[in-house]
Amino acid sequence: MQSATAIPTSRGSSWMPRWNVFHLVLPGVIFLLLFLLLPTLQVLAMSVFKQGDFTAAAFAKMVSSPLYLRVFAKTFSIALQTTIYCLVLGYPLAYWVSTLNARKQRLAMFFILLPFWTSALIKNFSWLIILGRQGPVAELMAALGIPGGDRLLFNEVTVVFAMVHTMLPLAVVTMIPVLNQIDRRLLPAASTLGAGGGRRFWEVYFPLSMRGVAAAGLLTFVASLGFFITPELVGSPKETLVGQLIILQINKLQNWQLGCALAVVLLICALIVCFIYDRIFGISSMSGGGGRQRAHDSVLRRSGLSLLRGLGWVSERLALLGRGGRGRLWLSLYATLALFVLMLPIFGFVPMAFTGGTALTFPPQGFSLRWFEQFFASPLWTGAIVRSFVIGIVTAAITVVIGGLAALGMARGRSRFSGAVFLLLLMPLIVPPIVIAVSLFYQFAHLSLIATDLGIVIGHTVIALPIVFVILLSTFKGYQWQLDDVSRTLGAGRWQTLRHVMLPLVSGGLVAGFFTGFLQSFEELTVALFIGGGLKTTLQRQMWDSILLQATPTIAAASVIVLAIVLALFLLVELVQSRRSRARSQPVMAA
Amino acid sequence: MSSARGTANHVELYPGDTNEPVVTASLAGAGQDVAREAKLDVPPQESLAPTKLKIEGLSKAYGDFQALHPLDLDIREGELLTLLGPSGSGKTTLLQLIAGLVKPSTGKLLMDDIDQTALPANQRDVGVVFQNYALFPHLTVSENVAFPLRMRGEPRAQTLERVKEVLEMVGMGHLGDRFPDALSGGQQQRVALARCMIYRPSLILMDESLSALDRKLRETMQMEIRRLHRETGATIVFVTHDQEEALALSDRICLMNGGRIEQVGRPEEIYEHPESVFAANFIGVSNLFAGKTTDRGVMETVFGSLPLPESIAGGIEGTLVVRPEHIALNGDDRYLEGEVVERVYAGAETRLLIQVAPELVVTARQAAGASMLEIGSRVGLGWAAENARFLTR
Numbered sequence: 001m002q003s004a005t006a007i008p009t010s011r012g013s014s015w016m017p018r019w020n021v022f023h024l025v026l027p028g029v030i031f032l033l034l035f036l037l038l039p040t041l042q043v044l045a046m047s048v049f050k051q052g053d054f055t056a057a058a059f060a061k062m063v064s065s066p067l068y069l070r071v072f073a074k075t076f077s078i079a080l081q082t083t084i085y086c087l088v089l090g091y092p093l094a095y096w097v098s099t100l101n102a103r104k105q106r107l108a109m110f111f112i113l114l115p116f117w118t119s120a121l122i123k124n125f126s127w128l129i130i131l132g133r134q135g136p137v138a139e140l141m142a143a144l145g146i147p148g149g150d151r152l153l154f155n156e157v158t159v160v161f162a163m164v165h166t167m168l169p170l171a172v173v174t175m176i177p178v179l180n181q182i183d184r185r186l187l188p189a190a191s192t193l194g195a196g197g198g199r200r201f202w203e204v205y206f207p208l209s210m211r212g213v214a215a216a217g218l219l220t221f222v223a224s225l226g227f228f229i230t231p232e233l234v235g236s237p238k239e240t241l242v243g244q245l246i247i248l249q250i251n252k253l254q255n256w257q258l259g260c261a262l263a264v265v266l267l268i269c270a271l272i273v274c275f276i277y278d279r280i281f282g283i284s285s286m287s288g289g290g291g292r293q294r295a296h297d298s299v300l301r302r303s304g305l306s307l308l309r310g311l312g313w314v315s316e317r318l319a320l321l322g323r324g325g326r327g328r329l330w331l332s333l334y335a336t337l338a339l340f341v342l343m344l345p346i347f348g349f350v351p352m353a354f355t356g357g358t359a360l361t362f363p364p365q366g367f368s369l370r371w372f373e374q375f376f377a378s379p380l381w382t383g384a385i386v387r388s389f390v391i392g393i394v395t396a397a398i399t400v401v402i403g404g405l406a407a408l409g410m411a412r413g414r415s416r417f418s419g420a421v422f423l424l425l426l427m428p429l430i431v432p433p434i435v436i437a438v439s440l441f442y443q444f445a446h447l448s449l450i451a452t453d454l455g456i457v458i459g460h461t462v463i464a465l466p467i468v469f470v471i472l473l474s475t476f477k478g479y480q481w482q483l484d485d486v487s488r489t490l491g492a493g494r495w496q497t498l499r500h501v502m503l504p505l506v507s508g509g510l511v512a513g514f515f516t517g518f519l520q521s522f523e524e525l526t527v528a529l530f531i532g533g534g535l536k537t538t539l540q541r542q543m544w545d546s547i548l549l550q551a552t553p554t555i556a557a558a559s560v561i562v563l564a565i566v567l568a569l570f571l572l573v574e575l576v577q578s579r580r581s582r583a584r585s586q587p588v589m590a591a
Numbered sequence: 592m593s594s595a596r597g598t599a600n601h602v603e604l605y606p607g608d609t610n611e612p613v614v615t616a617s618l619a620g621a622g623q624d625v626a627r628e629a630k631l632d633v634p635p636q637e638s639l640a641p642t643k644l645k646i647e648g649l650s651k652a653y654g655d656f657q658a659l660h661p662l663d664l665d666i667r668e669g670e671l672l673t674l675l676g677p678s679g680s681g682k683t684t685l686l687q688l689i690a691g692l693v694k695p696s697t698g699k700l701l702m703d704d705i706d707q708t709a710l711p712a713n714q715r716d717v718g719v720v721f722q723n724y725a726l727f728p729h730l731t732v733s734e735n736v737a738f739p740l741r742m743r744g745e746p747r748a749q750t751l752e753r754v755k756e757v758l759e760m761v762g763m764g765h766l767g768d769r770f771p772d773a774l775s776g777g778q779q780q781r782v783a784l785a786r787c788m789i790y791r792p793s794l795i796l797m798d799e800s801l802s803a804l805d806r807k808l809r810e811t812m813q814m815e816i817r818r819l820h821r822e823t824g825a826t827i828v829f830v831t832h833d834q835e836e837a838l839a840l841s842d843r844i845c846l847m848n849g850g851r852i853e854q855v856g857r858p859e860e861i862y863e864h865p866e867s868v869f870a871a872n873f874i875g876v877s878n879l880f881a882g883k884t885t886d887r888g889v890m891e892t893v894f895g896s897l898p899l900p901e902s903i904a905g906g907i908e909g910t911l912v913v914r915p916e917h918i919a920l921n922g923d924d925r926y927l928e929g930e931v932v933e934r935v936y937a938g939a940e941t942r943l944l945i946q947v948a949p950e951l952v953v954t955a956r957q958a959a960g961a962s963m964l965e966i967g968s969r970v971g972l973g974w975a976a977e978n979a980r981f982l983t984r
Contacts, residue, residue: 183723183725183728185721185723185725186725186727188690188692188712188719188721188725189719189721189725189727190713190727190738191691191692191711191712191713192690192691192692192712192713192715192717192718192719193713193718193738193739193742193786193790194713194714194739194742194743194790195713195738195742196711196713199742204727204729207729208728208729305734309741
């Protein structure tokens, strides 16, 4: 995989001899400078200037008001809890998946990626129904005579639970590739050198997996910081988080300065966490490339190793991980349970969409398709679904083009700027979506792009770009560029080479990138909420508005439709991906 | 199967470069006894040193697949024994069983007369140098080397001193603070050796440890291993598929094939007195002639009658093995005649390929300085009868 990057630049000249291939990153760079960096700086300026004069009034208000301080404290507390639970619960699951053989792993990944791709809105709406007063859990508890079934929602425990549930797939998906990369042969080696089960895990396996754990922690924490869907739907006013406050200030109260100041605080927090991550692991390690040059005598490394040695020693004494057979059984049991809970809200509300009654009660009263009929009869809903499709397709196309060019430039070109460019392309992952949405809202207000489809497309492209870029980067890095030279020596021209050799080999990655871009846009709510401006509603936005207004079975029907679409696309991507990985594994097997 | 008889001659052009010689044809002609148990007779003059490791009826099956048939083997204190064989011959399985990484299906393993069959890898007094070195990438060279001592709870000061000492011994004293990925293949190999040597295991196992290195480096490391073996007096079991490496390194070679032991002996024993067609073919180059003995003391083949090295009863099917260096060209004895079809110059000698029949090519050697035979010239082939070997398997 990494050999492609190690090829000297002279080899790169075989493809495009005249100019540096690295220049292909330019469209992506310019796009993000215009629609991410510039608007973020504007928000920063907005928070400290009022009619051209410098003022710290907004920040002063935040610091002096116990309300804001309480909201910030709550936001950190919940984001931190979410991150810790995601790592602790996600690690065994990721470990379990990484120990499976290729075929079983693909199956297990399906049950993790499906919740990953199902929008947070649907999952949280589902909890709203499942844990509601008349939901299945409450009914079951009442039947068993357990009290408290009517008070499951609107408290901090439920908010943290739903947040963890929402973020867990992200954490697991981030950890798995790192765990898969760990050389399994090191464990028997440690055995022969005298290490027992506990020390094998804590002193060899765990430190090698740290990179993945840290990346998962970083992404989960940053995503949780600006999250507003979960607390809004299943939390009480006591669990108001910063994200909700920003929406309130900007969308409802038009208090731009305070809203921007809140966003700036979120952004700074996210950047501090990233900075710490970069100091320790190196940000470029997120793409699976080599991390920062390590210093063998850093205090951090020394203390980390000592801690792990302690853990290894203790667990060896306790023989916690010593017995292989039994531990394996418990792990499989846990993983199965975790996958079940991940899938539960995705299919848990489906029966409710087919209710004959008028309320979202469990069990549904009779079977009918009336809510689906209502969905398709309403121009509001049908307009939203068409818009979502169009925006999704356009977003995906733009993202694949500029993300693909950037990936090609990064994979093939060399420049002293490559580190900075890589960081910029991953920026949208690091800046909380709500900050992106607020910044674009402010910028688009000046460009008359509010309440336009183009505005939403630009916003969604910013959000989708990093993931599509990473997928395409790994595609291009995995491509054997020597094949181009081979094809040329066999008499193929540049275009013949492109058409008959390169495109067939990278097409799987391009298709996966396209659908990933589409799904990112199709499931996106934050940008649609700000930029759509109430007129141009996407399906997610329409659902969000309807849920806040009143939860009717129409929303359940809409969710089922979204779910069906996502499921269909997801299966398609899986099909393409598995075909791609099979095609790629063939030369390995032959060798 | 019997149709392969005529092509029983297997010609290996470049023994050093071909890792896995194709032996199917010769094996098919040899009529192997599948049910044969691998029983070994250790020559009496070699059993002077005490037995370090005694293997009794050890076997391993994965489901229906018998990776290793029950076998017995004694490894003596201080010897360097090579497990040699093609891939799939069971040599790595045997090594994993000795290391305790895999549980045997049947059999016992005794070290210094103590049964260790049930002992897990981390409690055995065995060191392993893995094929890919298996250095821990998150630990420095020194930390890697110190690892086994730490696991054994050695005092810190003593550990540091030993690490220094061992790294000096393998010539890596100045690179202790490096991480493994900053080292060359040869350097990683030295670190892996040091990590294994440091806790003085009474048995060191090396799994294809040199196969990832280029030829020059491999030869240097072979010398290094011989030196360390001499200096430390450790018992070493070395796994390889490279017959040249096995011949160069070993006190004894244990030749394996298809999950069984084919032959055990000193390198020159195996080379000069192969006990099977497989052994004759796997080590060095052999000319094989399949046929049947007659009452007249010769072997009848499709190419003509060939003399037998000793008197053998008539009517036995077998293979006559003649090494290329024993073949005399245009000498007094001429059993076969053929045409020179290829000449391979190799410095000290020239190898000639002589087409005797459409399906039989004989390899012969000509020392440097001998008069050159041109391609296309006719030549008579013979050998001293006692230099041939008659094999029935």
